Amino acid sequence: MHEVRFMSPGYHIFKGLMWLCCTTSLLCLTAKPLDVLIVTPGLTGFSTTTTITQTGPGFEVALHRLKTAYTNIAFSHVYLYNLSIPDCGTFVYDAQYILSKWFYEQGGDRSPMPIYIVTPGCLEPGLYNQLAAAWNMLFITVTTSDLSRDKSISPTWINTNIFPTMFLGDVFYRLFLMQNWTSVYMVLDLDSEPMYPLVFRVLDKLLRSKVQTFNIQYSSEKEDLDFKVLLERFATQSRVMLFLGPAAQLRLLLLSAAARGHTTGEYVFIAAVPFLYKAQDTFMWQTFDQNDEIIRAAYRSVIFVTMMDVSPSGLHVTEAQLDELKSKWAAEFKSNPFYGNQDLKNEPSIPHLASANAAMEMLAQVLNESMADPDFDPRNGRALARRFLNRTFDTSSGRVILDRFGDRTPSVSVSYFNDTTGDFQVYIRSNITNGDYRYSAVKPVSWFNGSYLPPNEPMCGYMGDKLECLPHTGIQTKELFAGMGVAVVAVIVGSICLGCLIRSRALKEANWWALNGGLLEISAPRMSSKING
Numbered sequence: 001m002h003e004v005r006f007m008s009p010g011y012h013i014f015k016g017l018m019w020l021c022c023t024t025s026l027l028c029l030t031a032k033p034l035d036v037l038i039v040t041p042g043l044t045g046f047s048t049t050t051t052i053t054q055t056g057p058g059f060e061v062a063l064h065r066l067k068t069a070y071t072n073i074a075f076s077h078v079y080l081y082n083l084s085i086p087d088c089g090t091f092v093y094d095a096q097y098i099l100s101k102w103f104y105e106q107g108g109d110r111s112p113m114p115i116y117i118v119t120p121g122c123l124e125p126g127l128y129n130q131l132a133a134a135w136n137m138l139f140i141t142v143t144t145s146d147l148s149r150d151k152s153i154s155p156t157w158i159n160t161n162i163f164p165t166m167f168l169g170d171v172f173y174r175l176f177l178m179q180n181w182t183s184v185y186m187v188l189d190l191d192s193e194p195m196y197p198l199v200f201r202v203l204d205k206l207l208r209s210k211v212q213t214f215n216i217q218y219s220s221e222k223e224d225l226d227f228k229v230l231l232e233r234f235a236t237q238s239r240v241m242l243f244l245g246p247a248a249q250l251r252l253l254l255l256s257a258a259a260r261g262h263t264t265g266e267y268v269f270i271a272a273v274p275f276l277y278k279a280q281d282t283f284m285w286q287t288f289d290q291n292d293e294i295i296r297a298a299y300r301s302v303i304f305v306t307m308m309d310v311s312p313s314g315l316h317v318t319e320a321q322l323d324e325l326k327s328k329w330a331a332e333f334k335s336n337p338f339y340g341n342q343d344l345k346n347e348p349s350i351p352h353l354a355s356a357n358a359a360m361e362m363l364a365q366v367l368n369e370s371m372a373d374p375d376f377d378p379r380n381g382r383a384l385a386r387r388f389l390n391r392t393f394d395t396s397s398g399r400v401i402l403d404r405f406g407d408r409t410p411s412v413s414v415s416y417f418n419d420t421t422g423d424f425q426v427y428i429r430s431n432i433t434n435g436d437y438r439y440s441a442v443k444p445v446s447w448f449n450g451s452y453l454p455p456n457e458p459m460c461g462y463m464g465d466k467l468e469c470l471p472h473t474g475i476q477t478k479e480l481f482a483g484m485g486v487a488v489v490a491v492i493v494g495s496i497c498l499g500c501l502i503r504s505r506a507l508k509e510a511n512w513w514a515l516n517g518g519l520l521e522i523s524a525p526r527m528s529s530k531i532n533g
Contacts, residue, residue, distance in 0.1 A: 034074065036115075037076045039077075039116070039118075040117075040119050041119055042055075042081060042119050042120050046341075047086060049352055050088075050122050052079050052081060053339045053340055055355075057330075058355070059077065059360060060332055066360060069364070081098075082098060088122035091123070091124060092127065096128070103135070109379075114378040115137060117132055117139045120144070120356070125147075129148070129153070132156050133155055142159075142160050142356045143352045143355060151405065155385065156385045158402070159406060160355045160359045161351075162308045162408060163410060167410060169202045172199070173203070175270075178428075178439060180456075182456060184212070186204070186215050187217075189249050192249070196244035199272070200217075227252060227253050227257075231262060235262070238457070239455065239456050239458065240268045242272075243269055250269070251291075265454065267454070268303060269301055271283055276306065283424075304417070304424045305413075305414050306412065307412055311426075315354060315411065322397075325354070326348070353397075357397040361396065361397075362388065366387045370387060385406060390402065403435065412430040414427065427441070427443050
C-alpha cells in the first residue's frame with residue numbers, strides 16, 4: 001500500500017527555488033572565467049615618452065591588480081615590437097604589418113579568445129584604427145589624442161590620454177578672454193619642445209579674427225633673438241606675451257625685461273609646458289648663478305600653463321594614492337630589464353603611466369559589467385566601445401571623464417608664481433562640459449600684492465600719451481575736459497533758446513499788416529481860437 005501525500009503549492013515553489021539555487025551555485029563554482037588577451041604594439045627605447053618601454057610599468061602594475069580583483073576574467077598581455085626600429089617616424093611604416101601578422105598568426109577572427117588593443121601610440125594610431133575598425137576590435141590609446149570624432153571611421157577607438165589636443169587653442173584663447181586681453185605677442189622658438197609649433201599654428205588660426213596678435217618666430221640654435229629690440233617693440237603694442245620656448249630662453253627674456261623695468265606688474269609673460277618633466281625642461285628660477293635673485297623677482301610677472309596637470313588634485317586622487325602608484329611603477333622599472341631603466345636614470349613619465357593604468361582598469365570595469373548582460377559578445381568591439389562613451393571612471397590613477405566620442409577630458413592648470421614659497425601655485429583649472437572649454441577658479445590669483453592681472457593696454461596708452469593723461473598747469477586734464485563739456489552743453493542750449501526767441505519775434509513782426517480794430521481810436525478835431533483885444 002502506497003501512502004499518497006498531497007503537497008501544498010508552496011512546497012513545490014520552495015523545492016523549485018532550492019533546485020534553482022543549487023544549480024546556480026554549481027554553475028558559479030564550475031563556470032570558467034572569461035579569457036581575454038590584451039595586445040600592446042609599440043616602439044621601444046627612449047626616443048620619446050610614448051614607447052612601450054617608457055609606459056610598460058603602467059600596464060603591468062595594473063594587470064597585477066586586475067588579476068586579483070576580477071577572478072571572473074582571466075587577463076593575458078603581450079607586447080609587439082621590433083627592437084631594430086629607432087623612432088616613431090620609422091615605426092609608422094611597419095606598425096600595421098607587425099600587428100596584422102601577429103593577429104592572423106593567432107587565428108584572426110577565430111582566435112581562441114577575444115583580443116583588445118591597448119597601446120601607447122606615437123604616429124601610428126590612425127593606422128591601428130584602420131585595422132581595429134575592420135576587425136571590429138576594441139582599440140584604446142593611452143598617450144596619443146588623435147582620435148577621429150567620426151565614429152564611422154573610428155567605431156571602436158577609446159582614448160585615455162590627458163593631453164588637450166582638441167583644445168590647444170582654447171587653452172590660451174579662454175585665458176585671454178577671461179582677462180579681456182585683445183592684443184597679444186606670440187614668440188616661438190622653433191628649436192624647442194615639439195608641442196610649441198603646434199600650439200603656435202592652432203592659436204594663430206583661432207585668434208586671427210578675435211585677438212590682435214604679433215607673431216615672432218626665431219631659431220635659438222641658429223642665432224640669438226635680440227630681446228632688447230623685441231621688448232622695445234612689445235612695449236608699444238601690448239603688455240601680454242605668450243612665450244613658446246625653453247626655460248633657458250625665457251630666462252634670457254626675463255633678464256632683459258628686468259633691465260627695462262618690465263617685471264614690476266604691468267607686463268605679463270606666459271610660459272607653457274606639456275607637463276612637469278625634467279627631461280623636457282624645468283622652469284625654475286634657481287640655476288645657481290649670479291642672476292638667480294633677479295629671475296626670482298621677474299618670475300612674479302610669469303603665468304605658467306601646464307597642459308597635463310598630473311598632480312593629485314589634477315588627477316582627482318589623494319597624494320597617498322599617487323605616491324603608492326609611483327612607488328610600484330619605480331619597482332617595476334627596477335625589476336624588469338626589458339624596460340631598460342633599472343637605475344631610473346630616465347625619469348618616469350607620470351601622465352603616460354597613469355593613463356596606461358587607467359585604460360587597463362577601465363577595460364576591466366566595462367568587461368565585468370558587461371558579463372551580467374546575457375546578450376554580451378566580448379568580441380564585438382563596436383558594442384563594447386559604446387559602453388565607454390559619456391562616462392566617468394574612477395581609477396586608482398585618477399578620474400577619467402570620456403565624452404560622447406570616447407575621448408578623455410583633459411586637465412589643464414594655470415599658475416602664478418608665489419614669491420614666498422618660490423614656486424608656482426594653481427589658481428584656475430580647466431572645466432570642460434559638452435566640448436565647451438572654460439576655466440574654474442581654484443583660488444584668487446596673487447599678482448604683486450593684488451588679485452587682478454593687468455590689462456593688455458595701460459589706462460594712459462602704451463606710451464602714456466593719451467590726451468586725458470597729459471599734464472596741464474593749474475587745472476587737471478580731467479577737470480578741464482569736464483568744464484569744457486559743461487560749456488559746450490551751455491552754448492548748445494543757449495543757441496536753441498536764442499533761436500526760438502528770434503523765430504517767435506520774427507513771426508510777430510511778419511503780421512504787421514493785420515491791424516486790430518479794437519485798438520484804433522478816432523481823435524476829435526482840434527479847434528483853435530484867437531482872442532482879439
